[in-house]
Amino acid sequence: MSFNFLILFLYFFIIITSVVGYGLILDKFIGKKNISQNFGYLGFLGLFSLTLYSYVSHLLFVHSQIHNFFIIIIGVIFFILNFKKKYQKKKNLIILLSTFILLFSGLLITKNHDDFSYYHFPYTYYLTQHNLSFGIGQFGHGFRTQSSVFYLNSLFYLPFAKYYLFNIYYILVIGFANIVLINRAIADLPKSLNKVSKINYIKYLSLISFVFINIFFYRISEHGTDRSAQILIIVLIIELLNLNYQKKFELINLSNIYLISALIISIKAFFILYAVFVIPIIYLITTYKYDIIDSLKLILLNKFSFLFLLILFFTLFTNFTNTGCLIYPISFTCISNVSWGIPIEQVHLMNNWYELWSKAGAGPNFRVENPNDYINGFSWVGHWIEEYFFNKISDFLLGLFVLLLIIVSI
16 A cells, blocks of 8 residues: 555656646747746646647557656656756745645545546546547447547556556646646735735636635546536636736737637537637737737737647547547537448437536436427426526535635635
């Protein structure tokens, strides 16, 4: 038991070092050295780099233990070679180490997500045994819902540790998000509160978000493919508000938005709906005296937009190779004449099932009569309020209200 604990402990911090190392390399590539002042964003850059690599490498290689070990060690070497004095801020190192020392217990004391044995583990383990195969969605429903979570976790299939690190992605996301929010909350604070001349709502929102995440999202066992995306969405909204708060436009803010958006979309393809945020981004950039054409150039013609499009491409491509659909189970994104594709009838059935489930018409132990009639119109609203709102959302809102009341009082 002590040997296994030591192996996990060492690998845990080796992986964190490796991820930050890949972040340092990408930070150099995009030429936005300000990111390196926030170790949370260096971590997200590292997750982005490894996510992109995992998609590309799966085309050719099995994510075996030996392959993964060398990839992780290369990241550690990147960290050692690029962690120069200008990155060595005592505050950043303390925040990084203390955050992940506290989170390490998450690997030891929490159970797996309910869907882990259903499809999280089988899909991740498949990536460690096989390279690209077309039509794996035929194996079962779980192989039709790919996520970058599985691809990145497959890189942590390492000697001795084996598959016991397949949950580390969730800890990395919550850890780096915490560091981003902490840095946002404490950045440029005056030594005396008497010197505060202007209320910076970004700091307050970052502080509230930090507390919220660690109270409401602390159970790693609840971190499926949705919870990590929700944490990243909180960070994304803060970045959008910060773009509005800044007195001058800086490309680093736009790079942060691209980075977080890419990670979100890669977790689940239907999160591409958040592309709607490009509208307020264009509006905000125009407020800095840029016209529409110049705003579009700033948004589209930069290094990170290219990297974002790469992640988007591989996310859609992987969906397509698995199911024949770019976004499963949205039927109009499916190409019906590919030999490995999911039959369109099954796509429609699964789409209806998702809608039925989201409208409280079905669950693990029940299903309403006449489901097709139930999901049409607004006949589902009353049952949804009874089953979901007064059991889940109302409790959540009450807890959020108490949290805000305490923070505002302090």
